[in-house]
Every structure is written in C-alpha cells, then in structure tokens.
Amino acid sequence: xxxxxDADVIIRGEKGTFDLHHWLVSRPDEHFExxxxxxxxxxxxxxxxxxxxxxxxxxxxxTILTPLPVIPYTEQTxxxxxxxxxxxxxxxxxIGYYDLIVAATALERGCExxxxxxxxxxxxxxxxxxxxx
Numbered sequence: 001x002x003x004x005x006d007a008d009v010i011i012r013g014e015k016g017t018f019d020l021h022h023w024l025v026s027r028p029d030e031h032f033e034x035x036x037x038x039x040x041x042x043x044x045x046x047x048x049x050x051x052x053x054x055x056x057x058x059x060x061x062x063t064i065l066t067p068l069p070v071i072p073y074t075e076q077t078x079x080x081x082x083x084x085x086x087x088x089x090x091x092x093x094x095i096g097y098y099d100l101i102v103a104a105t106a107l108e109r110g111c112e113x114x115x116x117x118x119x120x121x122x123x124x125x126x127x128x129x130x131x132x133x
Contacts, residue, residue: 002031004071004106006115007041007098009132010034014060018116023132032114034068035105037098071105080104088123095120103127 013020024032042065046057073081081104088094095103099117103124106113112128115121121129 002033002109002111003027003130004033004035004102004109004111004113005038005068006102006113006117006121007038008116009114010038010042010061010064011045012116013064014057018132020064020132032068033071033109033111034065035102036070036072037101037105039065039070041098071109073101073105074108077101077105077108080108084124087125093123095123 009018009020012018042061046054046061049057081101084104084107085094085100088100094100099120102113102115103121105111107124107127112130113121114130114132116131118129118131121127
C-alpha cells in the first residue's frame, strides 16, 4: 500500500518546520506518491512567489517531486470524488476541495494519506491517515 503525501507535508519540509527527507528515508519499505491536485497546489505557490524565493521553491519542488509518482485524476477518481463529496456534504462534514480530491485519490487506490491536517482527513470514512513525526 502506498502513502500519498499531502501538500502540507511537502510545504513544511520546504519551510524547515518538518524534516521531510529524514521522515521519508526512515520508512524505506514504504512507497510514496502524490496526487495530481497536490502538484497544482504546490506549483501555485511557485507561481505566486517572486525573485529568489521563486527560484528556491522551483528547485525544492523539482527535487521533491522528481522521484514521486504523480497519480492522475481519472474518471474512476471522479466517481470516488463525487461519492465522497455527497457523503461529507450530507453529513455536514465537508472538507476543503483539494483535500477532498486527495482523499478520493487515496480511497480509490487503497492508499494512506500522510498529512498534518488530521481535522479534515479524519472526516473521511475508511481513509487511513498518517501524521508524520
């Protein structure tokens, strides 16, 4: 089973508030992936940055993303996304739209999600959430 990395894990690694590299290498038997929507979230941060900060972010993301398989948003993901969206909305437990897509991607693939955002992801029935430490 793979672990899908949420954007907040990668962003904290960039900011230096979490040692992402150490955490990844401390789990040598795990397979890590990233959802396509998370790639968009991360590159949005690059697009908003300017000057040296933009170059620094570009370099960091290229370094982090190069070895990670990017899981596309497929038609099957869309079905899982719609099901999950309706379920959470009906229960009054709606989460962020991008988190919803990450969760749908993970559920579709039978993956876990590594995130610091337990509050949102634990609303998703059947999703295994890992909080990196």
